[in-house]
Amino acid sequence: MGRRSDHSRAELEALILAEGHRLMADVGFARFSAREVAKRIGYAVGTLYNVFGSYDMLLAAINTRTFELWAAHLEDRLAAPSAERIAALVEGYFSFAADNMNLWTAIYDHRLPLDMAMPEALVTRRAALTEVVVREVAAILPPETKDRAPRLARSLVATVHGHCTFALNGSFALLGETAPLEMAIARVRESLIAAGATIAD
Template identity: 55%
Template sequence: MGRRSDHTRDELRRLIIAEGHRLLAETGLARFSGREVAKRAGYTVGTIYNVFGSLDRLLVTLNSHTFRLWAEFLERRLAVSPPDRIRTLVEAYFAFARDHTHAWSAIYEHRVSAELFDAVDHDSRTALTAIVDREVRSAIPSGGDLDMPRFVRSLIATVHGHCSYALGGTFTLLEEIDPAASALARVRECLAAHGYRPPD
């Protein structure tokens, strides 16, 4: 039986997000079920549509939640990191993806119209890039004429590509034994072209 009167709308939203994210982390996007989320929350599947409007909108919200968790994870790692913060960033990227593979993969597997994204989703998703941007600007003494936003996006894509290959098994087939180290090397090469020197 549903508990439709047990929670306020805000409480219900938080409950569905918590249960939905837990399910997404367990099953991945391919086996994700709105009906199962509703069941775990103790409501009918119609409640999800009443609160979020659609299953796609719920998934956008869940992926934005993953981005927030990811940004918090990076900040925690950086808060206790040794001087080599670029290494910390790259290794933390791999660590989060490895430890939350289904939720991390769902970010890139779920493709929907930008109309489903609101300001909160945008802020959640740009927070991660902002952390990388901050650290890269700090690592390069003078950016000069460098288009920093494009440069940062390219660095993220480099690390992401290595991480995807690692988690998907492609690097195993290619006999790459340390994808994170390779990603770090590529990032350092790009940064070194603009004056970066890794700490001793």
């Protein structure tokens, strides 16, 4: 029997999300199962869909939680004493991905159907990650080009993501590259300096 009366809707949403996130971390996107989440929390699988609306929205919520943890991870790296902030951002990107491979890859493995829009609340929560990068980029650009920070930040995230993906999937090793993190930091610094940024040595 399911424990249908044990939790309020808000409590149930938090319970499903916590267990779903834990399962995703354990088994990854390909082996993730809403039925297994339901089994672990003692509810019928239909309860999950009643709370989140669909399987896709459950996955979107789980991945949004990962975005938030990732943003917090970057902030932790930036808070380290004497951190060179741009290098700390890039290292934080790499280290979060390496330490949370299943969660990180699930973000890119899951796609909402074309006729399904991401809820605005999830869009806003996910944006916190990019906002960390935009803030740090804007802080080192000259006043007359600070309005370029959002677009530049998105480009830099794409650059770092490519380097990180190649590092973690073994592509750089096949190419003989032994220091992908350092290479990513160098490419980011070059792009920022070209944009007029002031970066401490």
